[in-house]
Amino acid sequence: MTVAPRHPALPVGDLEDAARAVREAGGRLTAPRRAVLEALFAADGPVSAEQIADGLGGRLPTTEAVSVYRNLDWLEDIGVVRHVHLGHGAGLYQLAGAGEHAYLVCERCAGVTRLDAARMRRVRTEIEKASGFRAHFDHFPIHGLCPACATSTARSGDAA
Amino acid sequence: MTVAPRHPALPVGDLEDAARAVREAGGRLTAPRRAVLEALFAADGPVSAEQIADGLGGRLPTTEAVSVYRNLDWLEDIGVVRHVHLGHGAGLYQLAGAGEHAYLVCERCAGVTRLDAARMRRVRTEIEKASGFRAHFDHFPIHGLCPACATSTARSGDAA
DNA sequence: CCGGTACTGATACGGGGTTGCAATAAGGCC
C-alpha cells in the first residue's frame, strides 16, 4: 500500500468487467481474487482489508487476510482499486472510478462527508492559485469540523 | 496519538516557558520530559518520536521510546505539542504555536511545502463555501503534485 | 490433459505504537 503509484484509473462497471481487466493485465481470476472484487462491488463506500477478509461481516465468503492484501495491492497496481486513509487506522479500499471526490472527515464527530467533483475542483483551483500545487483529495482526506460541530464548538468557544 | 482531542494550543517560547506550562498542568519536569521538550526546541520542523528518542541523531541525550511517546501524548494533551501525519509512516511532532499553516506533500518527489497562514485561510474559505466544513490542514497534509512534478507529469501525459 | 507460472496459505517478520506493572524520583509539606 504505497502512496505514490498513481497507476491510471481503470474503472470497472461490474464483476465481468473486472474479470476482463484482470485477464487483460495478465492475471488469473482465482477464488480469493474474485472474492475481493465481489466484496468491493457489494460494499457501499470504502472498506478495510479486514472487512473484506471477513466477507463484509459474514455476508460473503471469507478470505485469507494475506490474499486480500496482495489482491488489493495488485488490483490497485492495475488501476481497478484505489485506497484512501480517512484517519489513523487501517486504509480503506474501493473500486476506482467511483468518481473523483474529496472526503471530509470531522475531527469531532468522525463523520465522513464527500465533496462532489465540481466543488472539489473549485477548492483545487484555489489551492493551485495559492501555491502552484495540484492537489489530490482522493488519497488523504480533508480534516476539520463539519457544519454542526463547527457551530457547537463556536458556541462553547463563546462561553469560554 | 489520537486524532480528535484539539486541546487549546498552548504555545511556549522556550524551555523555561514550557517548564512553567508543565508545572501549571500539574506535571513534573522529569529528565525524559525535559529531553523531549529540548528535542522539540532543537528540531527545525516536525520530528518523529524515534528521532526524539535517538536524541536527534546523537546531538542530544537519548530517551526511552515509551517515555517519548507518553510525554508527547501528554504534552499534546496540555496543548504544548501537536502532531502531523505527512504520509503513511510515523507521525511527526512539533511544538504548538509554530503558527498555523498547511503542509503540502508532493506524491511524486515527496517534497514538503508549507502554505502560509494567509494563503491557507483563502483555501479554507473556499472549502467552507463549498461544503460548510471548517477545514484544518495542520494534522493531515494536502497531497498532490508540486509545480515542478505537475509540469513534468503533464508533459509525459501529453506524450502518452 | 499437461506443464509453466501466477497465485495461495502458513508462518515469520517489521514498523509504529500502547499497556501492565513494579521500581523510581519529583516536589509539596513540615
Place this chain on the structure above:
DNA sequence: GGCCTTATTGCAACCCCGTATCAGTACCGG
C-alpha cells in the same frame, strides 16, 4: 533537609496493520 504521596519511568509483553518468504496449489494456454 527529610518524608511521603503520587506522577513518571523502564522493561517487557502485546496489538494493529501490513509485508516477505517459501513450499505447495491451481489457473489456463497449448
